[in-house]
């Protein structure tokens with residue numbers, strides 16, 4: 379069973395690299411050098427990376443009709 383890795387959430391590159399430091403694994407993008415979260419399990423590290431990728435592709439495209447962003451507008455009143 380192979381866990382497919384989603385493309386980089388930041389530059390959409392498929393040049394991804396799995397690295398481990400000590401006891402943890404993480405996914406690194408070869409193109410923009412962004413790193414995924416470190417996890418003790420290789421599959422978990424990939425899974426978290428994929429979640430970030432999906433979330434980015436969802437929010438990075440067309441703004442949805444129900445944007446979760448709180449529209450904060452500071453109004454300045456003259457006088």
Ligand SMILES: [Zn+2]
Nearest residue numbers: 386389407410
């Ligand atoms: Zn990248």
